[in-house]
Amino acid sequence: MFEVFKKEITELLRDKKTLIFIVALPVAIFPLLFAVMAFISSQAALEAEQKVHTYAIINGQYAQSFTDKVFYHKSFELYKGEQTFTSVEELSEAVKAGIIDMGIYLPSDAKQTLDDAKQSQWQVVYNDAKTINFLFDRVKELAEEFGNNLRAQKLLSYGIDEQQQQAIIAPIKVVKVDTADKRENLGEKIGGFIPYLLIPLVLMGATYPAIDLGAGEKERGTLETLLLTPITRTQLVLGKFITLLAASIATTTITVLSMGIWISIAITFVDLAVVKTAFSSLRVLDLALIFIILLPVAAIFSSLALAISIYARTFKEAQNYMTPLSMGVIFPIIVALLPNIELNAKTAFIPVTNVALAIKEIIKGTIDYTLLGLIFLATVVVAGALLAFCVKWFNKEAVLFR
Structure with missing residues (x-):
């Protein structure tokens, strides 16, 4: 044997x-595996992070400070072509055709809508089929910042200071205590x-x-x-x-x-x-x-x-x-x-x-x-x-x- x-x-x-x-x-x-995976993933994330996306916005005057922040954001560039957009459907077709990367539709004046005790629903049109896509998150972050400012101003007009606002908006804060190291x-x-x-x-x-x-x-x-x-x-x-x-x-x-x-x-x-x-x-x-x-x-x-x-x-x-x-x-x-x-x-x-x-x-x-x-x-x-x-x-x- x-x-x-x-x-x-x-x-x-x-x-x-x-x-x-x-x-x-x-x-x-x-x-080899770790190096290749790390390189590919980091490059993909870096490219997605640094890529400048072309966008078009409808009714930007309804939220001017938000519109300005999107305009000056390093990841966005305003569409400067001849085509004009007036509806969500037109924005969708433009995104599908590759004319723009993203479209933003503001249906009404956000401040006036809040004064009327209503919620303004903004629509972000983009292709979410890509593996790494920061478009929606970045726009949502800017929109939430604008919305938070509107809310704070409204509550201040009712005589509610910032400390009281935090307690009212989030009366309970849940903190995670992870037992796993x-x-x-x-x-x-x-x-x-x-x-x-x-x-x-x-x-x-x-x-x-x-x-x-x-x-x-x-x-x-x-x-x-x-x-x-x-x-x-x-x-x-x-x-x-x-x-x-x-x-x-x-x-x-x-x-x-x-x-x-x-x-x-x-x-x-x-x-x-x-x-x-x-x-x-x-x-x-x-x-x-x-x-x-x-x-x-x-x-x-x-x-x-x-x-x-x-x-x-x-x-x-x-x-x-x-x-x-x-x-x-x-x-x-x-x-x-x-x-x-x-x-x-x-x-x-x-x-x-x-x-x-x-x-x-x-x-x-x-x-x-x-x-x-x-x-x-x-x-x-x-x-x-x-x-x-x-x-x-x-x-x-x-x-x-x-």
């Missing part, structure tokens, strides 16, 4: 393509995405070598030679399994270490107080727990990948079979990302989902060690069952010589 392991590891280390997926990709994935709060928001990166990388560390160890042997015609050696088929499949497990564990180790190193670099050089507070409390023990909980997952993936590769007749066929496996792994991770899906006695026994939830809880710093033990035990049992199936699968002539 160990001779088979030695042979397969030697061949594996000679394959540069496999080494890229096992070593280089886990090392590079976190800095910043690590738990941030971990709840982004902790679910860490397994989305880690677990597929562990799978990748098993699948690519597995294709070569099973289907690759068949395609090269060397599987028959291995079967003629004085080694039982059980020893042969165990040797190949240990090779895959070692490759997957190597990927797991590199991935977890890479995550820890790049997080430590990020909190050192990135000037984000919230991120520093949250991840500076991430201990070496937490990373060790993530590594340990991923070990039986690596065994599960190694067994499945080897069984699929043994069944496939060619390298290409094995690659085609690995695609559904990848999709099958992604689905339970997505389940762990769903709202109100928490780690409990029930979810602790759902394969892959339980590990994703456990990693999330570890990052949050709220892991229940009893549930963590249950997850590890359940995952080990599943890994053992799949390994037994893989051994039985390898002993079938109909599978080996399709």
